[in-house]
Amino acid sequence: MTVPSVVPLAHLNGKVEKHANGTTNGNGSHEPLHVLTGSEALRRIREGSLTVEAYARALLNRIQAHDAAVKAWAYLDPALVLEQARALDSIPEKARGPLHGLPIGVKDAIYTKDMPTEHNSEIYKGSFPQVDSASIMILREAGALIFGRVVLKGKTVTTEFAAITIGPKTMNPHSPHEIRSPGGSSSGSAAGVADGQIPVALATQTGGSTIRPASYNGIYCIKPTWNAVSREGQKLYSLLLDTLGWYGRSVSDLVLLADIFSLEDDEPSTFNGIRGAKFAVCKTNNWHKASDATRQALAKAAALLKAHGAIVEDLELPPSFEPLTDWYLTVLETDGATTFLPEHRVARSKLHESLAVFIDKPAYTRKQTLAAQDGIAALRPEFDAIASQYDAVLTPSAVDEAPYGLEYTGDAVFCADWTALHVPVVNVPGFQGPSGMPVGVSLVAPRFRDRHLLRVAEDVGKIFEFEGGWKSNIL
């Protein structure tokens, strides 16, 4: 297998031919192709009015124009993208997969056989595992165009893996005048999707690494039920917490991947529209950390659903849930100590202090670790039973709008409990903070009710997007 050279985006100029420059498309219309949702692009490819190559060129042009301002990509080889796009175009119609031609950005923590995977870590500089992760195997087989690798956190030596909350190079595309974080660790995935550089991107979540960036970037995402989709081939942080997720600019794009990953509930959803549906608002035990932006978004979300005929109740979790966030942290740190032992041994000095400390100074005994693991395990069916009484539980996605600067990717505290409980979560955009930045709200359902949750999110999204008060002005 030949190793393609890394093509820095600075060298993109001249590599992308201009005849599909993103302002015309195969349809002859002048709507830019990069604003299409993945579902709409697939429809056009399927009906023959758009080629995979033309669509790929339009996205490459968008990336070329915006990369300096967003810096979403860790690895992108335009020649490889176009070569694969042409190969897809040459496949006879009958042999095409269900995602034929869908461009997908891959977080730089998930193996792709034709590109290096560096985890944004000095330790893995130049690392090139020539295998696909489980998710990439499935997506390729379905005809997806594995576009490039999007930034996992920053590019400085002080950040690495999907684990640190400081230092991304990627910038939030919604704040061109003042630098803001896109969140992390799925920084590039969220920013790239928000900016129309890619319709769909893979993310991962151990705490709030998928949901929080979606809120900061005004896009949809799903963090499915833990272990419903194989995590094989994605950098490990915590066995009990890591979950593969994905971003899109519509619920139907989330559904595309849910289909292909065989994300299935036992029974079809009985949800039948917002009118008469039952929602809970769960402020969680971390509500004191919620900013006004978050408080107002959650209140408006509840008010809008009520105005559309839904029943909306407050949900206070029982006292048994009080230790949940602490238990989450215990599991995170002790799993982290197991996971990062190899890097600690091989290159302690290149491992960020916040990870090295798990091994240098373990904060928890084995007994405390087990109490946390077992305690969370007992809460999972308890929460499922509570959440089953509602069509969805509404809860904050993040503490605030996206933080200023690139030093800090924000607090994951409103995501951690749900990650620990293994339940599916969808971020729905539509609200805005005091400075005009997007703010999302999370919808939560019991484990393995992912399809039901997506069905609910579709209707909720229509309301929040149109009446929530925030609209993207970059697409």
Added chain:
Amino acid sequence: MTVPSVVPLAHLNGKVEKHANGTTNGNGSHEPLHVLTGSEALRRIREGSLTVEAYARALLNRIQAHDAAVKAWAYLDPALVLEQARALDSIPEKARGPLHGLPIGVKDAIYTKDMPTEHNSEIYKGSFPQVDSASIMILREAGALIFGRVVLKGKTVTTEFAAITIGPKTMNPHSPHEIRSPGGSSSGSAAGVADGQIPVALATQTGGSTIRPASYNGIYCIKPTWNAVSREGQKLYSLLLDTLGWYGRSVSDLVLLADIFSLEDDEPSTFNGIRGAKFAVCKTNNWHKASDATRQALAKAAALLKAHGAIVEDLELPPSFEPLTDWYLTVLETDGATTFLPEHRVARSKLHESLAVFIDKPAYTRKQTLAAQDGIAALRPEFDAIASQYDAVLTPSAVDEAPYGLEYTGDAVFCADWTALHVPVVNVPGFQGPSGMPVGVSLVAPRFRDRHLLRVAEDVGKIFEFEGGWKSNIL
């Protein structure tokens, strides 16, 4: 990075020079080097009476002489081994790691950056992920000599991954006249260690893939507490069950790797010898499957410990444990459906029927899956509390002696419950079945009492090995 060609063992002839032919050693004595435990070899290397290269040559010679009869290796490049051995010899004494020169066999389901990893599957033919697994990173850094890849199950197209119970090519070295299975799926690891081809080898266990082959091959192994050692870079079957384990011909060799993997209990063991120690004999709910060989081994184990002054009680687990084996199977199959979806999509025809069926005809609903996951999770602390009353729990390692032929690697039923409970298990050899084949007994402790368990196994092993009635006649 250059890709070394696979050197089939048939081509070994002439590649291994004869001046270290395994019957002389650096000490000038005539004890063959391949019979040394890893600990003893390390001691000699440390004191300067044995070079890594001489030791490696002796093992290569042993392999060359016995490979036709055992077939333990999937990939072995003698030139690479000797090159790395010389490189280790050239490291100044002060810069040497704690496992300096320890040869280690790696199950063909665990990534090694300098050798292909094919999972014994047509689907992964030629697959060469150029990264080390977490365990290999740690072992290399400690100075271990990553020797080669040992067979994961058979080489026929009908077996793959660590998941099938039919068809290994590897043969049990203790039965030269009638072909018997070494067990599986860690077939080559166990047979290679038993035959003196390698002192230590890595294994994995999802059901009984580490413990059962140890029993069939008359060697020691540990399956540590789940998630105490990182499983990153080893082929996934079940997130909730997969555990890295390792083989050796002495407890001290198991301890070598326990040290390097930082396998630590909260407190030092209070075990102070067999006299006065308290053991439980747990026949489990699957006792009706135990052969006479297994029944006699367990009875003799209990009798020997009693004769040496231990207190030995029968332990019947409470009724809450009755569904445990069924729950184990539910978790196994539903995790398997998630894990093998990529291979099913890419190459259904190359996936064994027994795995493909998880996806073609799911046997369990999501509700049943969660009941099993949550049910097992609730039993874990319950078992820990019970097991804490004893120095160790004695239980069968396998249903019988190693099966005849190579079609069937044996029943894992006596291992499955402990795998599900995440507890550490050590196989102690020493007993024999009616046809003279080795039979082991498992020692079990609460989660994260691995070091305590190894301490107990050391003393128990001395008794079982010397008085149990079986001795290896191939070393």
